[in-house]
Amino acid sequence: DADVTQTPRNRITKTGKRIMLECSQTKGHDRMYWYRQDPGLGLRLIYYSFDVKDINKGEISDGYSVSRQAQAKFSLSLESAIPNQTALYFCATSDSQLADSTDTQYFGPGTRLTVL
Amino acid sequence: KNQVEQSPQSLIILEGKNCTLQCNYTVSPFSNLRWYKQDTGRGPVSLTIMTFSENTKSNGRYTATLDADTKQSSLHITASQLSDSASYICVEPGGAGSYQLTFGKGTKLSVIP
Secondary structure, three states: OOOEEEEOOEEEEOOOOOEEEEEEEOOOOOEEEEEEEOOOOOOEEEEEEEEOOEEEEOOOOOOOEEEEEEOOEEEEEEOOOOHHHOEEEEEEEEOOOOOOOOOOEEEOOOEEEEEO | OOOEEEEOOEEEEEOOOOEEEEEEEOOOOOOEEEEEEEOOOOOOEEEEEEEOOOOEEEEOOEEEEEEOOOOEEEEEEOOOOHHHOEEEEEEEEOOOOOOOEEEOOOEEEEEEO
């Protein structure tokens, strides 16, 4: 079974709709992240959470919100989707036992979101 | 803002051949540099994390090198296999006081029979 799972894997929606992407992990990690990947660009951080009560904005948080329901679950919401949010979205986790700058991030399989 | 520049953008090699991918980074002071492999339609998977004290680090047929003076890293793939076809992404930390990583755009490697 995969350690980091994302649902749905693919989603097509219309402009203005509210969308929620979900991420679950069984690695027991405290830290979770949401990234987006666009063609020709590197992954960019949307939000990250170091524990259930600690949520932080990343580089490109505008238009997104998150919820950390439990240590194992981290959801990303698009309150009113727009076409330029069409992208591949990845959830990741890391182990808080290691030093901040060297812990490995483990990525989920991704959600391909298309906003028409 | 930290930047990571990777070259080449794409590369096609024959199965069994070796290849080297390049990464120029900017973060200062240096703490670590990471290489990830991303198969098409999948999430990135960590290949190696290099710290300041390491100028060479191997993971099977993958060998990463680091030159802190020129701020360059390379990923050498030996005896390539079809399964090596993927994007290889160089990643640096966001700098002192930041936990945000800066991801390169990646080098897309295609290994052909």
